[in-house]
Amino acid sequence: MTASTSRRSALRLGGAAVAAAVAVPVLSSPAGARSHGFDPAPGSDGVGDPLFPTLGNGGYQVVHYDLTFDFTPVTYDFTAVVKINAKATQDLSAFNLDTDGHTIDAVAVGGRTADWALSAGKSGQELTVTLGRPLHRGQAFTVEIRYHGNGKAPRLGLTGWKFGTDGGFASAAQSSRADTFLPCNDTPSDKATWTFHIGAPQGYVATANGELLDRTPRADGSTVWHFALRERMATELIGIAVVKGTYLYGSSHRGLPLRHIVPQGQEDRYGPIVARTADHLAWLEAKFGRYPFSVYGLHIYDG
Structure with missing residues (x-):
């Protein structure tokens, strides 16, 4: 280029x-857009x-x-x-x-x-x-x-x-x-x-x-x-991502949807790890305030 x-x-x-x-x-x-002098x-x-x-x-x-x-x-x-x-x-x-x-x-x-x-x-x-x-x-x-x-x-x-x-x-x-x-x-x-x-x-x-x-x-x-x-x-x-992965779902302690992606075929390995997210999020919210978006999650990727 x-x-x-x-x-x-x-x-x-x-x-x-x-x-x-x-x-x-x-x-x-x-x-009122033209109420002032137009000077682009x-x-x-x-x-x-x-x-x-x-x-x-x-x-x-x-x-x-x-x-x-x-x-x-x-x-x-x-x-x-x-x-x-x-x-x-x-x-x-x-x-x-x-x-x-x-x-x-x-x-x-x-x-x-x-x-x-x-x-x-x-x-x-x-x-x-x-x-x-x-x-x-x-x-x-x-x-x-x-x-x-x-x-x-x-x-x-x-x-x-x-x-x-x-x-x-x-x-x-x-x-x-x-x-x-x-x-x-x-x-x-x-x-x-x-x-x-x-x-x-x-x-x-x-x-x-x-x-x-x-x-x-x-x-x-x-x-x-x-x-x-x-x-x-x-x-x-x-x-954004395009990967060979599996979606896993949960919710926070206050009901916020949790959506994770883990490597395909490794759900048993990473499922227990992403399951701790609700506790992590509760700790963070206690320190910094309410999470500001409508969904949260982790993406575990070998890259």
């Missing part, structure tokens, strides 16, 4: 989808987070990510589409998303093909999207990015991919490596809700953050696993 690439291409959407947890109007013009400018480089000031991008706030991610084990190839619902926090002429190691196939804003450029950034790559129609501060908009790649492809920064002996992968993205899985605003300061649609072939299971909504079988024997996280979460906590 070259350090600087530009192209203009129409976006065609595909893949399985379920209703998004958050509905945001496209390119709406909120009341590019979003800032970095959001000024107190711990990670150079991470992420300014000019907008993400509301929701919807990720369709189809992975092929052993070869580590994937194709993906991410749809981002966001709101401009300034009059905006262009904005950046963090990405690293992906081939960008198409970008659209509000359903319209957008100009974009790919360049080297501080910790990975920057996907710069130039708006044909600048946005007013407070205006809601959508971004759709179609891309593909390989989990073991070279990256400019550290990778968030972890590989096991089963030919699958698990993500370990803290604190700024979610951009090795999807173009995003990769800073702990910008939290959003999420939906995931993860494709896995026969013999593998997929997982992601949030509640498991459904599984859609496909004619080739593979399955798309649909998850929704309705609480706002930072990109660094993304927890």
